[in-house]
Every structure is written in structure tokens, then in C-alpha cells.
Amino acid sequence: MAIFQTVAELGSFRQAAKVLNLSPSVVSHHISKLEEHLGTPLLYRSTRRMSLTDAGLELLAASQRMTAAAQDGLAAIQRRAKQPFGTLTIAAATPLAQSPYAEAFTRFAQTYPDVHLKIQLDDRSVPLEGSTIDVAIRGRTKELDDSSYKARKLGNLQFCVFAAPSYVHGRPKPHTIEDLADWHWIQSSPISWTDFARSADGTAPERTPKIVATCNNFALARKFVDEGLGFMIETYPLVADDIRAGRLVHLLPRAKLRPIDVYAIYPANSPKDGIAHLFVDFMMNQAWAAEHSFGLR
Template sequence: MISDLNLLATFAKVAEAGSFTAAAAALNSSKSAVSRQISTLEESLGVRLLNRTTRKLSLTQAGAAMLVRCQRIVAEAQEAELAAMHQEEAVSGILRVSAPMSFGISQLGRVMPDFISAYPNLTVQLELDDRQVDLVAEGYDVGLRISAMPDSSLIARRLTLIHSLLVGSPDYFDRVGRPQHPRDVKRLNCIRYSLALRQNTWVFRKNGEKPFRVTVDGSVISNNGEASVAMACGGVGVAYLPDFIVAEEIRKGRLEVVLSDWDETVLTCHALYPSRQHVPTKVRVFVDYLAKVFSAEKADWRLS
């Protein structure tokens, strides 16, 4: 049984070209390599396909019969390849996406309708979870991550920058006073995020100064950004949250930013996907779309 389609394609090309030299040029190969492939094919079949003389090549009876079948097989293989490429270009199937809960609810869901309308043959399976999902093990095509450094084992495409803001309700600050320096945060009731790497330490930065770390405490620890926003709006305390989740409440006047002259640690939102030679079209067009709508200039949650 012939396991290498390339041998059949080479034989067909030699028969059509009439010489090893012409076939090698057409295949971008060497004359010796083409000759070896024909010999390998003949040995595999146990029959001579070509009569070789110093002047020309000619097909044996077995070779002539083989050529008809080879041409059909090669043509069908090329058609199958083109069909697969066309199906890939059509952007169809299922696209599995993992994203953080708050970002998925407040931002990703907002921009998905236009993408879905553009690719009606694609089904998007969007999973929102704040845990550290193993994209490869769990079979995701794309994962969105907000962090300082992306997973180095995956391909990372930077989408946008995320800024954290220290916020509380105006009523809360009227009651307890507005902090003038990060050290003042220690006396406030801090709404902490339970899935943060260091939930009890908030880091503030200012140009030309070392990072200022504050050990915080408070009566609430939550694993959900929306819940933290709601409690901050309700006057429970202060929260240190990403700009995309608090921007709307700030615009409405329900939340107030304090210590705005301190430049907090800036995180990056990346689109991650498994490292592979060929990136599926559905992944490429999705990541390109996100890079466009979440660019620093166009992200509509920006406050300035």
C-alpha cells in the first residue's frame, strides 16, 4: 500500500513532463531526489513504471495504467485540500472563548453582536469565569486574560491597557473623609477581591517614587467585580477596581475616584491562544476584531 501521496504526485509530474529534469524544475526539487522518489514508488509496487534510456523516459504498460489512476487521485486530493481551505475561510464551526466574569459581562458581551452578525455560520461559546482556566486542557480556542504578564506557553495578542481606580461613593467619603495619601487607605473599610493574588495588599505608584504598598482590611471580601461595585455605590467602603467596570458609575456620579494623582499598576488585557503553526481563521478574525474594538483609542470606558 502506498502511504505517501507525494510519490504519486511526483510520478504523475515525471510522466507529464517527460524527463526527471523537467519534473524536478516543476516541483522545485532536484533531479536526484525525483529519481529516488520514482524508484521508491516502483519498489513499493513491485513493478517498473518507466523505461529509462539516455535519451528519454517512456511509460511501461503498468506505468500507463498507473498514470491514469495517479492523476485522478492527485486531482481529488487537491480538490479536498481546496474544499478544506474554503471551509476554513468561511469561518464556521464553534469558537470556544474563555474570559473573566466582569470583563465578559460589561465589555465583551457589548461588542459581540457585531462580530456574530458578521459571521453567521460561526457559533460562539462564551464561558465567563474568574478562575485561572487551562485553555489547552479545557479545549478553548481563545482566552482573554488581564494580568501583568501573559502565559509564556501561549501566543499572546495585546488588546488594551487596564487601569485600576480607587473608588467609593461620595456619601461614604463625606462621612469618613477623602484619603490624601495611600497610607490613609488603611483607615478605610476596603472591599477586597478574593481571587486577587494579594487580596490584602494594594499597590500605588507615582512617577519618580517607589511603589507604595498598603495592607488593607475591611468587612467585605467578594469574588465578583459587579458585587464590589454595587457595595461601593451603596456606601459600604472603598474598592480598587479596573476602570472598565467602574467608569459608568463614575460618570453617573455614584462613584468618586480618589488618589487620582497616583498611577496604579497598569495591567494588560491579552487574547491568548495555543501556539500552533496554522492559526484557524475563526481565531484570527476574532482576535483581530477584539484588537480593533478594544484599542486604547477606542475603548469607550476610558475616562480621559
Template sequence: MSDNYNHLEAMAVFATVVEEASFTKAASRLGCSKAHVSQLISRLELHIATQLLFRTTRRLDLTEAGKVYLEYCQDVVQISERAAKALVALNGTVSGTIRLSAPISFGEVFLGDITLGFAKLFPEVRFELELDNRIKDLQADKIDVALRATTQLDDDLVAIKVGEWKEYICAAPEYLSNKKPVVFPTDLSSHDCLLNTRNLETTIWRFSNEEGSYAIPIDGKLSVHHFPMLKNALLKGAGVAKLPSYLAEDEIKTGRLVRLLPDYLVEQYPIFVVFPYQKNLPLKVRKFVDYTKTWFSERKQFSEI
């Protein structure tokens, strides 16, 4: 057999011949001679030592082996086409609309910087932002990509971890000025505590250090499912609360809030970029995911726990 015989090409030609039910039509579609098509099929049958077609002057029929082999030939053609599309996408233009979902406080803090930075690199991209504390069905709501700060992830989503955030126990200096100092987690029992109802165990705050773990019952006078509202209440001296590190750090640096029990680990949560699984991920989504990974990796507060 000639060294220039292309087995994969012959498989693709065989699939085309069957689809067109004609050597002549297949040759026309492929832009080659009928003789070349016939020669490739003959060589293919010789290569696999199996007859694939019954040939008559009027029609072509598949042998039993041909029916089985055809499915694999069609797979070869489809994989080749998908590979070509993937390469086109790789070198294509990043454009179009990205529908993006995130929790409210998360989005308020991060998404402005992330989307504006991405838009500078790829000005033909537009964003539609969905800020909601409910976990959305990305496929049903036609959302391209989402930021999630939770371990509750659907099995049909691709999840890429980009960082982690911690919880801080915080209060305003004005509130603490006439209160009992908080030295140990148990000291919180004598303080006015504010709760975030996003957690199932809102009345139990958990701490750990080198000496062990602690579960402290908390009786909160305010419960709300919105971190920014908790932060505002803290700044007004309403009590003690757990805040995400990304919401509290600036106020702690400026002295508007005090971090309590800094030697105790409270809770930490992974940050994921998630998107629906698909064989050919749109270039705009792939580039945005890569950009978001880089954005978080360049900020130490999301990696230093």
C-alpha cells in the same frame, strides 16, 4: 550544468525516491518520467559532489552521505508542504468554533461586543465562552484563545499585549455624605473598605504620585473574589473599594460612584490575548486575535494610562 536545473526540486525528488525505494514508483507518484527522475538525482549528486545512492537492478541503498543528506531533503519537503497549507489557510474561509476563555467580569463587560462584532464579519464562526476567574490550562481544556489581565503567563503560550487597565478607588455618594473626606491615602484607615481576594496582598493598597509611593494597610469588612459583587456593594453604600476602570467608568460618569484619590496611581495591569503555540495557527484564531487587537486599540481607555 543547465540553468533550468532546480536544486530544491531535486532534493524533493531524492526524498521521494528513497521513500518509494524505486525510481519507477517515484516517477509515477510525481507524474513524470523515470528518465527525468534519474537525471535529477544524477545532477543532484554532481551539484553536491557526493554519491547519495548505490544503484543496482534490484534495489537502491543509501550511501552514508545519502543517509545524512536525506534528513535535510525531508525537511525541505515538509517545510514546502507547511508553506502551501499556510497559504491555503490565508485565503481560506474563516469558519468553525472558537473556544474562548476570560475572567468573569472581563468577559461580562467585553466579550459580548467583541464576539458579536467578529461574528458580523465572519458569520460562519461560532463561539463557546468559558468565563472563569481561575487560570485555565488552554491545551488541556481545548481552549483556542483566552483573554488574560495578568502578568502570570505560561511559557508555552503566545501572549500578545492589547492594552492595559487601571484600578480606581471608588465609593457611592451616599456613603461619602457623612464620612471623613479622602484626601490622602492614609485617610482610608478610617473608612469601611471592601477587598477583592484575587490579589495576594489584599490588605495592602499601594499608591504612587510624583512625591513618592505609599503602602496603606487596609482592614476590610468584606472580601470577595468577584468584582461585580464588589461593585454592587459599593453602589449600595457599603464602603470604599478598588474597581477595574472598565467596571467603574460608566458609574463615575453618571454620578453613581465617586472616584477617590484621582491624583494617585493605584495599580495597572496588562491585557493579553493568549493562545497555545502552534506552527500552523488556524485562520479563525489568527483573524480573531487580529480583530481583538484592533478592538482594544480603538478604545483610548485601554491605552491612556
């Protein structure tokens, strides 16, 4: 139909062939095949001139509408590539609502104002299969469990152990994970005490501290810590400013807890030029991540 439209609008097989970068015989062949398919002539040909039949006039109008719609669609895709738009649904753990992690979402939104960010925060691993989630940001110490999804490692996050000065005051200074067995633990992560201890020195602990509260929300767990109810273990960037300012005490600054790997997980059939890939690339390539203590290395 596009070849027919070009011939009809130019009034010449030879000119149409030149515009389409085809040979005149190929152009004539396509027109003949189209007429054969429709069962009616579309063009009257003579040695001096060419004219359209009634069917040809009707088909030309339909073809022009089709071409215009296709051009509009292609232009829309090109505009989308230059300035992406649409809804991007992201699943992440509740600590990512806190500074400095929240700045990642803010800067993406500022860079791509036509993208509607829909962020779902939950410390449970929400199943991705059958969901509308475009990208999930997850930390793992074991293999990923979303086998039908692709994953790109963003980096890793270092844990630290901290408490409020009011809780630390009067207690003997701890030097190892084992020294915390007599303290009170505000548990905000699903990782067990044994896994934490093994990440520090590779051995299983003989004793476990008393858990005084378990929260699947960082903000609430942090409130318990601020009130002096016990210590907490979380990623260092979340509390770095408070430790530097003296609002929190870093209990084991020399302990090197094994960092947790952080992945961006997205559907395997996610378009490479879609906004999910755009977001992951954005997270991977931002130099400001290190400058603002995003915590990924």
C-alpha cells in the same frame, strides 16, 4: 499518481509535461518508477499511440477520486481563510462580561458569524495545559506563568477606587490610599491591599481597610457597592459611565495606580492562520477599542 493521471487523461507524455511544467523525460521517469513500485505496467507505449492497461484503468479511477478529494480539501481551506469557521474557546475574568469589554466579543462575532464563540468566565487562573482553551485573556502585574504558551500584550488597564454616593456621604474626603484605611473594602480582585498601595506611591501601607466582602465575581461585588457597603477597586472603563453620571464617586481621581498589563495567551503550536490568531489580531487592531472606552492603551 497525479503525474500518471495527467498523462492518462491527455494521452501524451509531451502534453502532460507541458501542463505539469516538467520535461518529458522527467514525466517518463516518474511513470516508470510508479510501474516498478507496483510491479505491473500501467501504459502501453508505441511510436503512434499510448493506451492504458487494465491496471492503469483501475489506478486512473482511484487517482481521479484522490485528486478530487484533495481539490475539495484545498477549496475548503481557502473558504475557511476567507470566512473562518469553527469553535473558539476563550477564557477570561468575569469583568469582561460587562460593558464595554463585552463589546469586543460581540463585534468579533458579528464580523465572523461562522465562528462559534465559547467563552469561559472565571476570576481564577484556570490552568491552560491540557485544556481545550484556545485563547486566555489575563491581566498580570508579574511575569506570566504559562511558559509553554505564547503571549501578546494587548495593552494595559488603569485601576480606580470608587464607591456609591450613599457610602461616601458624611465621610471625610480621602486624598491618599492611606486615608482609606478607615473605610470598608469590597474586594473583587485577588490583588492584595499592599500591592494596590505600592502601585500608587511605591510604599507599603501601615494599615489595611476592613474587608467586608470578598467576591470572585464583579457583578456581585458591584451590587455590594451600589448598596453602600463599602468601596471597590476595579478597572476604570467598567465604571467610567457611572462616575460621569454621578451614580458612583471616584474617590482618588489624582492617584495613579499602576496599570495592569493585559495579555492574550494561546498555545505555541496554534496555527498562524487559525481562528485563535485571528481573534488576537482582531483585538490588537480594532480602532473602535479606544473610541468605545475599551480601556486598552
